[in-house]
Amino acid sequence: MGKFTVKFHREDNIQQMVVQKLNENDFEQYTEGGTRHLFELNSNVGYFIFFDAVDKKGKESYMVLQYEGESEEPSACYAFELKDFYQFTALYLNDLDFNEGNNVDREESYTPIQHLVHLMFHIIEEGKGI
DSSP states (O other), X not given: OEEEXXXXXXXXXXXXXXXXXXXXXXXXXXXXXXXXXXXXXXXXXXXXXXXXXXXXXXXXXXXXXXXXXXXXXXXEEEEEOHHHHHHHHHHHHHHHHHHHSOOTTGGGSOOHHHHHHHHHHHHHHHHTTO
């Protein structure tokens, strides 16, 4: 496991966050008690599965699997603090609400999902060295 800090642009309106990049052994330990698939995001920077998990002691974790291209194996797994993971979930849910509305200028709007993809891009870039 490697920890790193992601600093976002001021315009992103999100504070820096500490992210854990998990190896396969870490992943097995974090998910030993089970997982719960929450949502998926398919974007130009990758395919992401957002989920939570419990280890054998009952400790909860909040994670994202990243897939690249057509690979069936994840290229990375990131673990986040609940407060940061909550931000991702809120953006995802806000986008659902955004898409239900009558948004005539939607094509020109910067949507919550686009913002979530932007944040994931920063996380991926910062985590490459780990």
